[in-house]
Amino acid sequence: MRQYELTVIFPLEEDLYKAGREHVLADLAHHGAQVEKTEEMGDRDLAYPINKKTRGRYTLYTIKLDPAQLVALERAFKLNNNIIRHLFVKVEE
Numbered sequence: 441m442r443q444y445e446l447t448v449i450f451p452l453e454e455d456l457y458k459a460g461r462e463h464v465l466a467d468l469a470h471h472g473a474q475v476e477k478t479e480e481m482g483d484r485d486l487a488y489p490i491n492k493k494t495r496g497r498y499t500l501y502t503i504k505l506d507p508a509q510l511v512a513l514e515r516a517f518k519l520n521n522n523i524i525r526h527l528f529v530k531v532e533e
Contacts, residue, residue: 443471444498445500447481449486450496450523452493456522473505474505475501476503478499480499482519483497483498486524491522
């Protein structure tokens with residue numbers, strides 16, 4: 441198991457945000473990830489418009505995940521309409 445930081449940008453709308461968070465946590469659990477910490481980073485401007493949206497709600501997750509599950513998890517996030525963008529970063533120990 442490796443440690444990763446996952447940053448996810450959700451839409452500002454409350455119902456889409458809640459649905460997106462639930463899907464992220466369900467997908468992480470389904471792929472065997474252990475969520476160690478969740479940090480709400482608040483609403484921020486996007487660097488460039490994505491699907492005509494200029495703001496998003498950022499959330500940072502610190503997780504432990506088997507590297508073999510990373511590709512499947514990224515694919516699940518790409519297919520989720522309630523996620524604007526996501527980024528996995530491996531934490532060096």
